[in-house]
Amino acid sequence: MSTITVRDAKIEDAARILEIYAYYVEHTVISFEWDVPSLEEFENRMRDIMKKYPYLVIERDGKIEGYAYAHPFVGRAAYDWSSELTIYLDHDARKGGLGRRLYEELADRLKKMGILNLYACIGYPQVEDEYLTKNSAEFHAHLGFELVGTFHNCGYKFDRWYDMVWMEKIIGEPHAGQPAVKSYSEIKE
Template sequence: MDTITVRNAVLEDAPRILEIYSYYVKHTAITFEYVVPTLKEFQIRMKNTMQKYPYLVIEQSGQVQGYAYAGSFVRRAAYDWSCELSIYLDRNARNCGLGRRIYDALANRLKKMGILNLYACIGYPQTEDEYLSKNSQQFHAHLGFQTVGLFHNCGYKFGRWYDMIWMEKIIGEHKADQPPVQFFR
């Protein structure tokens, strides 16, 4: 039986994580990034994220199969209780429960920090094509996210225009005297 582990990412995971991400940059409109970042640039991104938020990997039989992380929703103090999530799985590791498992682990860590609102910014096709399907929206909806915004023709990649949606999931109680977020260390 395969052993599945979710753990905090370390910078030594960057080559494998970048390998997973590069497929999406080169072959999909899931990310609107055009050029695969260098390993050094990717490590800097990871390090910056890990200063405040969890950055997780999921391993199956010792091999990293995906990663998920949180980041600032908007860089203003009043938004500290909200964050944006990102998830990428190896293209051969989708539809087997790993996405739910790592996202649940991420949400649990964020809730312990005092985060209340989770957001996902998702490329959304007007018509599904070989670069973008509605799978990400469906995955998030299955996990309890609701669509709260639609931006028309805001992403251009592979000679095509794509919409973008925002999805939201509330994971905590909003109070009049809200305690501060305990950022990840």
């Protein structure tokens, strides 16, 4: 039986995390990035996210099999209670429940921070092809996300146009006098 662990990512994990991400940049439209970032750039991205939000990895028997993190939605103070999520699993580790476990732990941490709304921006094919399927949108729907918008022909990669969908999951109750969102470091203490 495998041992599955979810933990906070460390900068020292960046090389493995980047290895996972590079597959999606080079072979899919799951990421609309065209070029794999350098390790230094990727480490800087991780540091920026970790200033306020959780950045998690999931390990199976001590090997990182995926990662997920939250980041600002839009980036204005009025949107502090909303967060965009990102998740990637090693391309050989999909369909085994790791993504669900990782996302559920991420959502639990975000809820403790005071986040109310979760968003996912997902590449969506008009016709499935070798670069993009509807699996990501289906995964999010299975976890309770609802489709809230479609942007048509807004992403271009591998000489093809793709749609982008936004999905939303409400995890908290908005009200007047809403307390400020805490940083992740505050709820870990």
